[in-house]
Amino acid sequence: MPRGPHWFHRRIRGYGCRLTLPRQRILEVLSRSSKHLSAEEISHRVHQVYPAIGLTTVYRTLEMLISGAMVMKFDFGDGRTRYELIKDQGALISHHHLICRVCLKIIDCAEFTGYERGYLESIKKKLSKKYKFEIREHQTRFYGVCEKCKKEVTDYAKR
């Protein structure tokens, strides 16, 4: 997969879509920003460099990027959908998160792919056979309490 600057240009054209200014700006924001942005956050950031952008266009562009497997969509339960640029193919196949129940912070964790592989292949094989279900991707969510929130609870208990 080509990873140079503006690698997504040819990608978009390859899907038969037009390479417009709004789309370029949105992709730039996605590739530069921290992860798991909402449509409104993306719109706000793009607005600083391209004020004419409409929130509608952000939503539409994101859907196009999703159908082109360039962006993933998540709902972590805070009332807004969140989006993340796919940096490498592996992230599309397996993508995992730590989610803090207190502050709703999301931590990406991609590291355990090595050990994971054997385990998951076995599980997938088992499930595929049992349910005759063709598994394409998977993601695990670990819910709990992040370091900061744990500390705050401790501090509170001390008073």
Added chain:
Amino acid sequence: MPRGPHWFHRRIRGYGCRLTLPRQRILEVLSRSSKHLSAEEISHRVHQVYPAIGLTTVYRTLEMLISGAMVMKFDFGDGRTRYELIKDQGALISHHHLICRVCLKIIDCAEFTGYERGYLESIKKKLSKKYKFEIREHQTRFYGVCEKCKKEVTDYAKR
């Protein structure tokens, strides 16, 4: 955990909540129905035996049951939140789904808990240490194509 009929009565009272008719009816629907119902589906089913029920009450009751760890809430991306009664404690700690990308059907899979345990304990320990994150529960989603939809695609290709 007590599992007799109406085991949830004492459970609700135990949380200092009143045991009302709407709440009993909602719990009966949840315990009898198929899984992953939306608020509206629950409201509709309760309505058949208790017509006065309001959708608002369904939402409020579900939130109460969630805070009492009797119900789990999921968002599979079809525009409505889905709810499921927790039948056993294990389901709360680890809960897994097969999700069809074509028809959005959800299949519960709880079976691989035995093998899973060793793998996941190791992963959890690793992640907890690395991110100083206290993991309470986890859930895995396997996305793909279900048996029925696979068949339909094949049939379509044959024509």
Added chain:
DNA sequence: ATTGGTAATGAAAACCATTTTCAATAAGGA
């Protein structure tokens, strides 16, 4: 370069699941 067909855009309105408001009701301790 210029042109023309049409995909893409943005403002406004519509949509719709969920939440809030508030007066009426009923659970359950005294």
Added chain:
DNA sequence: TCCTTATTGAAAATGGTTTTCATTACCAAT
């Protein structure tokens, strides 16, 4: 039975996302 107050249901509000539609601007063909 009485009384306090948690709970309820209808209606209205909320807010993220989608639809509508007239305008704009890609870009392939000229």
